[in-house]
Amino acid sequence: xxxxxxxxxxxxxxxxxxxxxxxxxxxxxxxxxxxxxxxxxxxxxxxxxxxxxxxxxxxxxxxxxxxxxxxxxxxxxxxxxxxxxxxxxxxxxxxxxxxxxxxxxxxxxxxxxxxxxxxxxxxxxxxxxxxxxxx
Numbered sequence: 001x002x003x004x005x006x007x008x009x010x011x012x013x014x015x016x017x018x019x020x021x022x023x024x025x026x027x028x029x030x031x032x033x034x035x036x037x038x039x040x041x042x043x044x045x046x047x048x049x050x051x052x053x054x055x056x057x058x059x060x061x062x063x064x065x066x067x068x069x070x071x072x073x074x075x076x077x078x079x080x081x082x083x084x085x086x087x088x089x090x091x092x093x094x095x096x097x098x099x100x101x102x103x104x105x106x107x108x109x110x111x112x113x114x115x116x117x118x119x120x121x122x123x124x125x126x127x128x129x130x131x132x133x134x135x
Contacts, residue, residue, distance in 0.1 A: 011108065018100045022093065027052055027060055028069070029101065032094045035070065035086035042081055069093060 015026040030050040034041065043061065047054040061084055064070045069090035072082040086094070109117055 007108075011104070014104055015101065018104065019097065022097065023067075024093070024097065025060075027056075028064060029097060031057075031060065031064065031084075032069065032086065032090055032097075035084065036091065036094045039085045040073070040083040042075075042083060046084055064090070 012026045015029065019025065019029065027050070030052065031046065034046060034049050041049065043054060043058055046052075046061075047057045050057065052060065061070060061072070065072065067089075068087055070084050070086055072084055075081040075083050112120065
């Protein structure tokens with residue numbers, strides 16, 4: 001398991017270095033990716049998906065809202081619940097950062113065949129599923 005932690009840390013450091021000129025963190029990237037795929041999550045649900053602790057995520061969303069990357073809209077059924085949505089500026093930043101991230105992704109997986117990558121993703125998915133009952 002130490003390998004997984006080391007890979008995670010190295011990948012986050014690499015992304016942080018890539019994102020520095022954009023004033024974006026790897027955690028902000030995870031939020032943008034999630035909202036780009038499907039807009040309108042509550043903080044709690046977004047926390048579950050991005051694996052960012054809810055109290056930290058709430059402060060992060062405040063920063064991203066200040067930077068006009070996301071906004072919060074009241075849910076139609078329950079006005080007390082705010083849904084986080086990506087803004088036009090957030091989508092533009094996502095598109096700008098995506099080539100950098102894909103380049104790093106390709107670097108991480110270089111030397112692996114498509115079949116090996118598929119197996120790796122399967123193994124990691126199974127490990128995550130095995131641990132999901134602990135979350």
